[in-house]
Amino acid sequence: MPWLTPAEQETWLGFIRGSLLVLEQLDAELQAAHGLTLEDYEILANISDHEDQRMRMSDLAHSALMSKSHLTHRFDRLVRRGLVDRVKCESDLRVTYAVLTPQGLELLELAAPDHVRSVRSHLIDRLTPEQQRNLACGFAAVVEGFDPPPCPES
Amino acid sequence: MPWLTPAEQETWLGFIRGSLLVLEQLDAELQAAHGLTLEDYEILANISDHEDQRMRMSDLAHSALMSKSHLTHRFDRLVRRGLVDRVKCESDLRVTYAVLTPQGLELLELAAPDHVRSVRSHLIDRLTPEQQRNLACGFAAVVEGFDPPPCPES
DNA sequence: TGGGGGTAGTTGAGATTTGAACTAATTGCA
DNA sequence: TGCAATTAGTTCAAATCTCAACTACCCCCA
Numbered sequence: 001m002p003w004l005t006p007a008e009q010e011t012w013l014g015f016i017r018g019s020l021l022v023l024e025q026l027d028a029e030l031q032a033a034h035g036l037t038l039e040d041y042e043i044l045a046n047i048s049d050h051e052d053q054r055m056r057m058s059d060l061a062h063s064a065l066m067s068k069s070h071l072t073h074r075f076d077r078l079v080r081r082g083l084v085d086r087v088k089c090e091s092d093l094r095v096t097y098a099v100l101t102p103q104g105l106e107l108l109e110l111a112a113p114d115h116v117r118s119v120r121s122h123l124i125d126r127l128t129p130e131q132q133r134n135l136a137c138g139f140a141a142v143v144e145g146f147d148p149p150p151c152p153e154s
Numbered sequence: 155m156p157w158l159t160p161a162e163q164e165t166w167l168g169f170i171r172g173s174l175l176v177l178e179q180l181d182a183e184l185q186a187a188h189g190l191t192l193e194d195y196e197i198l199a200n201i202s203d204h205e206d207q208r209m210r211m212s213d214l215a216h217s218a219l220m221s222k223s224h225l226t227h228r229f230d231r232l233v234r235r236g237l238v239d240r241v242k243c244e245s246d247l248r249v250t251y252a253v254l255t256p257q258g259l260e261l262l263e264l265a266a267p268d269h270v271r272s273v274r275s276h277l278i279d280r281l282t283p284e285q286q287r288n289l290a291c292g293f294a295a296v297v298e299g300f301d302p303p304p305c306p307e308s
Numbered sequence: 309t310g311g312g313g314g315t316a317g318t319t320g321a322g323a324t325t326t327g328a329a330c331t332a333a334t335t336g337c338a
Numbered sequence: 339t340g341c342a343a344t345t346a347g348t349t350c351a352a353a354t355c356t357c358a359a360c361t362a363c364c365c366c367c368a
Binding site: 095 | 324326328
Binding site: 211 | 317319
């Protein structure tokens with residue numbers, strides 16, 4: 001498709017390959033080691049990152065980057081495994097809070113160091129600090145409504 | 155998850171959000187305008203990019219980043235729509251060539267400019283030429299076995 | 309020359325995903 | 339009030355994806 005310059009092609013190809021590859025690798029390692037997909041992990045991690053250890057289903061869907069319907073199904077599977085639970089909100093009966101069970105927390109704490117190791121080995125450690133800043137900056141430019149980190153002043 | 159520095163967090167979060175967001179947007183626009191998923195487009199584009207306008211199924215699966223089985227199914231759907239066809243290789247009866255039909259080529263030629271526009275508007279044009287180089291370089295560092303573009307000598 | 313081992317590609321069935329209804333609860337406002 | 343419009347979340351069925359067989363063929367070497 002000769003509509004992008006070679007340099008642009010490079011960027012685009014690198015983008016699509018790089019992102020798919022890294023996500024795939026992280027997912028595979030997480031599954032092999034702990035039986036969690038990257039999405040499962042994001043669900044658990046997002047809940048646990050919240051000060052009160054609970055999140056509305058919609059907020060969770062939003063920050064874990066999935067549709068509400070998709071979250072419902074995936075969450076159901078985690079419930080079946082005893083890792084999370086639903087808690088009705090009393091003041092607004094429409095909302096449901098997602099919470100971690102003790103087992104869910106335990107698994108997350110087991111998986112987290114490995115996952116962080118994966119993120120390092122497949123992404124962070126392959127970049128110089130400068131490349132890292134540049135990548136973060138490039139992404140910030142791509143995601144609007146994203147808190148922009150300071151870009152290299154050039 | 156307090157195992158990455160804030161800067162590393164930034165990189166990682168940006169990476170996951172940025173890549174999913176861009177891929178999603180490109181896919182959505184391609185589907186809305188031409189009824190093709192990004193994967194469908196990659197299939198058509200890969201075939202047409204080959205000098206002899208045909209590709210072995212396995213090579214196609216490899217360069218379009220999908221499993222052979224996934225390609226078979228997705229390709230079937232494109233066959234049903236009359237956009238591509240299978241041609242048996244005569245010298246090796248195991249291999250099947252994927253080819254574009256005239257309709258497939260026509261649709262690709264219609265979709266390509268729009269798709270390139272999308273790539274530009276969601277990725278390329280949001281980056282300065284320098285950021286672009288940095289992003290490409292960062293990705294090259296992430297994808298091993300990827301032809302490395304010249305990195306900023308730092 | 310024929311059979312073991314490998315390669316290309318497909319099949320099929322179960323799991324997952326999608327997206328449009330749907331239910332139930334809340335809000336706002338006439 | 340009381341009813342239309344919104345919001346939260348789930349459900350259901352159809353579409354899609356996955357993964358492990360499976361078929362067909364080619365290659366090599368005894």
